[in-house]
Amino acid sequence: MKSKDLIIRSICDEIKLRSSELNEDIHSIYFGGGTPSIMNKSNISLILNTIHDSFKIVKNPEVTLECNPDDINLSKIESWKSSKINRISLGVQSFNNSDLLLMNRSHSSDQALSSLNLVMQNFENFSVDLIYGIPSSSIGQWKKNLEILIDNNVPHISTYALTVEPKTALKKLIENKKIDQINETDQRIQYDFTFKTLSKLEYINYEFSSFAKPGFECQNNLGYWDRKKYIGFGPSAHSFDGKYRKWNISNNHLYSQSIENKKLPQKTECLNEKDVFNEIMMIGLRRSTGINIDDLKLKFDQKFIDHFLKEISLKIDDGILIKKENKIHTSDEYKFMTDGIASDLFITG
Numbered sequence: 258m259k260s261k262d263l264i265i266r267s268i269c270d271e272i273k274l275r276s277s278e279l280n281e282d283i284h285s286i287y288f289g290g291g292t293p294s295i296m297n298k299s300n301i302s303l304i305l306n307t308i309h310d311s312f313k314i315v316k317n318p319e320v321t322l323e324c325n326p327d328d329i330n331l332s333k334i335e336s337w338k339s340s341k342i343n344r345i346s347l348g349v350q351s352f353n354n355s356d357l358l359l360m361n362r363s364h365s366s367d368q369a370l371s372s373l374n375l376v377m378q379n380f381e382n383f384s385v386d387l388i389y390g391i392p393s394s395s396i397g398q399w400k401k402n403l404e405i406l407i408d409n410n411v412p413h414i415s416t417y418a419l420t421v422e423p424k425t426a427l428k429k430l431i432e433n434k435k436i437d438q439i440n441e442t443d444q445r446i447q448y449d450f451t452f453k454t455l456s457k458l459e460y461i462n463y464e465f466s467s468f469a470k471p472g473f474e475c476q477n478n479l480g481y482w483d484r485k486k487y488i489g490f491g492p493s494a495h496s497f498d499g500k501y502r503k504w505n506i507s508n509n510h511l512y513s514q515s516i517e518n519k520k521l522p523q524k525t526e527c528l529n530e531k532d533v534f535n536e537i538m539m540i541g542l543r544r545s546t547g548i549n550i551d552d553l554k555l556k557f558d559q560k561f562i563d564h565f566l567k568e569i570s571l572k573i574d575d576g577i578l579i580k581k582e583n584k585i586h587t588s589d590e591y592k593f594m595t596d597g598i599a600s601d602l603f604i605t606g
Contacts, residue, residue: 260509265300267513268491269307274519276311278498279488283312285319285477289346290493294324298336305341319382319476321346326364326372334379344475345376345383346415352402356391359436360419361426370405377409382473384413389451390444391419392437399447407458412473415466416451418444445593452592465543465595482544484536502526531604534561538602542595547584561604568602 286308288301296304301322308314321344322337329347337345349369351357357364364372376383387402406414419439421428430436452462460468464482467475480487488496493507506512506522515522528536534557541548554562569585572578577591577598587595 261295261300263513264491264509265296265303267516268304270516271490271521272304272307272311274516274521275488275490278496279312279486281313281486283308283314283318285321285475285480286314287321287323287477288342289321289323290491292325292328293322294328294333298340301337301340301342317343319344321384321475321477323348324372325362326368329372329375331375334375338379343380343382345380346386347372347376347383348386349373350386350388351391351394352405353394353398356388356394356398359391359393359427359430360388373405373409373411377411382412384415384475385411386415386417388417388419389447390439390441392431392439396443396446396450400450403451403454407454412470413475414455414460414468416448416468417466418448448593452589461545463545465592482540484540500528502528530557530561535603538565539596539599541585542587542599542602545586547581547586550583550585564604565602572598572601 286305288296288304305320320342322342323346325348349372350360350362352366352369354366357366357369373385385406387406389399403414421431421439427436431438451468455468456462460470461474462468463474464478467478469475484497484499486498489505492505492509492512494505496503503523503525506515506524512522537548537553537556550565553565569578569580573580576588577594579586579588587598591598
């Protein structure tokens with residue numbers, strides 16, 4: 258059996274093994290991580306049919322497939338459409354060839370534009386990913402990237418700051434001074450420009466990295482940010498049941514071997530009250546809905562509330578945080594610093 262077919266069979270077997278774990282209605286299904294776009298119609302249909310047989314699925318759920326520009330052609334697009342995929346997440350990252358080369362992406366600017374056109378012609382609901390703060394890439398180039406999406410009326414735009422991971426080609430280039438270090442000031446300028454520009458065009462910044470036309474917010478993302486239960490299948494997949502976070506091993510062979518023996522290849526972490534509080538701080542400030550003080554009072558002991566009120570008071574006075582209808586938000590001026598501000602609210606002791 259081919260390795261792809263073996264993994265798909267194992268994923269279907271895992272779905273069946275875990276059919277009792279989630280009794281709530283499922284509103285979104287997401288094919289992500291790795292390269293799900295290598296799957297053909299029969300692969301996707303097999304997985305979707307197994308999910309429908311094993312769980313309660315709402316009528317017309319959001320079904321997203323992640324893909325890269327070099328994965329796409331008309332035949333694949335038509336195949337995905339006919340297999341009940343109704344949303345595409347396209348990892349363009351940049352329309353500039355020098356940016357793509359630096360990030361070691363396998364597609365070109367022409368492929369990025371061509372794939373965008375193919376997706377637009379076949380899907381109403383889709384998202385495009387862009388990366389900002391790339392060394393040697395100017396604010397002018399970032400504006401051109403964004404303008405392409407705006408001119409094409411892309412309904413959902415995800416923007417991420419470039420990060421340098423250990424043991425990568427990019428890390429080595431920076432260490433050898435072949436390219437510049439990442440400049441946080443440049444990243445902030447580019448994010449601030451994005452936020453102001455897209456907000457004027459009535460995109461909703463419903464989560465720090467995500468901008469959507471009304472009605473095009475990603476339901477899968479909203480589930481994560483609302484801390485709803487979710488279940489993930491396949492190597493490295495993560496799940497959350499409200500109290501425990503679980504993740505599958507990453508090795509394909511060991512994953513399939515474990516599933517064949519009807520054993521779940523998982524590790525588990527139990528979240529304590531402090532973990533949950535800190536997650537809510539991070540998620541709440543990243544979301545446009547903010548941190549709801551009334552909800553906090555219902556969920557946590559008074560010591561957590563006292564800590565929270567103390568930590569936010571000075572930040573409100575300094576204009577870093579704002580309080581509106583008993584909810585706490587990061588002010589627009591400090592939006593780029595949201596993650597750092599949220600970490601200041603963590604309980605660490």
